Amino acid sequence: MQINGSAFQNGLTGFQTSQNNLAQASSKVAHASSTESSQANSSAVRDGLVEATTSKQEAQANAKVLETANKTLGSIIDITA
Secondary structure (H helix, E strand, O other): OOOOOOHHHHHHHHHHHHHHHHHHHHHHHHHHHHOOOOHHHHHHHHHHHHHHHHHHHHHHHHHHHHHHHHHHHHHHHHHHO
16 A cells, blocks of 8 residues: 555655765764864854754654554554455
């Protein structure tokens, strides 16, 4: 059974976006940390860490969407079986 445009697809797309955002935030922190210390670098590190935390929370929310979609589909299958 193929399910398109569903909670599964939306959760998976959101999860992948969160992973990409986390990679970008990590890169920002690594780049700022590798250059000479200054106020701007400190701000870039802080911003990168905030973005990383946000990405983590988005990933957790999307994981919940996937979990709920899985449970719902399981219930539907049980009902129709």
